[in-house]
Amino acid sequence: MIKIALVDDDSDFIDYASKTIYKMLETDIVIDTFTTVDTFALAIKDNFYHIIILDYDLTSGITGFSIIENLNYEYDPIIIMVTSYTNTDIMSEAFEYKIYRYIFKQSFEDKIAKVFDAAISEIRARLQTLTVKDKQNTYHLRINDLYCVYSESYYVIFQLKNYNIRIRMSLKDVTDLLLLHHFVHAKSNTLVNIYHVIRFNNAKVYLDNGSSCLLSRTGYKEMSIKFNKYRV
Template identity: 25%
Template sequence: MIKIAICDDDIDFMDKYDERIIDIFNKCTMGDETYSVVRYHSGKELLDNYKKDGADIFLLDIDLGDCKGYEVGRELTLRESDPAIIYITGYSENVYNAFVGRPIGFVQKKCLENDLEKFVYAAVYHVRKRAQRVEITGKDRKYELAADEIVVFEVYDHELKITLKDGEKILNGWLHTYEEKLEEYGFIKISRSVMLNPRYIKNISGDEAVMINGSIYKISRSRRKNVRREYELCTRR
């Protein structure tokens, strides 16, 4: 089940549109996939509960009572590698601020019926892609890892080190065995021995890739231009 978090202090709006939002999401259903809505009335309520509630996609009103929606989006981006955010608002003056956190899109409430659907398809695709899995085969055992949980793939002296969002795996192997599959999932090769998940890159500075967890990886001279281009494409989606 994919859970859609709607955060808006306008209760009348949520009463009117949450069923319509489910209808739009149901058009994107694949196989046994189902959707449900989790409602929050403030940014604090969302940030305190979204993990427990298992929210996958976030529809954030920009003008919340206790804070701005893009402040919530910024905090989600700090906590999560690449959250699926769609900003909604009754106004247009905050449109540029709303692009904090690399959102899927921006929808005005008056255009919700017409404009939300195209962003819903993008958000659902985004969540499905994050759920893709990579099969890693070691000498003695096999791992099946969610691509979204892999931060870094690196190899030295035939030892493959996979840094995960929580923990790591070390086994014998070669990068080229998995390189093509990782590229399909958007990983960027920064040197002969290292591939990074761009969702966990904080920034690219000169010949270094700085990760959200503070780790720094050197980018080989021959790959710098290409790495920067691929990263910029990723940040634009």
């Protein structure tokens, strides 16, 4: 089941948007609605939402961006921002906050079906797992939780947010699968999850867990193409 949070201080829009989504989607979903920042803040302490639909301009001068800054999820939700404003500065800022899509309320019904098709496909990709084993343990790793995967002697290192898993195996055994999930060759022995890339130059790529890895000349070219394609 895909859980959706709809946050807007306009109760009429909340009602309209939730009915529109339920009508358009056949996927098994549940929508929780919030008309105040406080009720949403309480809800996210105990609930994980795959998708958060967030109004830009909330009450008391609070913006959707300030809510995003205070999200403390282990896994990043897909955030769709809605607004009545057509200010290009807001759209630029939305890019900086990794907003998945930006929808004007005036065209919500026309746009939301296409946006949700893409978002749900993204969620399914994130939820896919990679199973690896050593002599003692079997690990079921969510592919999108991997930051980079690289070979070291006879081992493959799977880097997650706060720790690494070291398995005696060949990088070739997982390369094809990872390349289907936003991974890019940073070097011949290193694959990077482009979903976690915050920036890169011609020598290094920097990830959102604070780590970095070297980038080859070929890797830089591939990263430039894939990064721009992914962001767009």
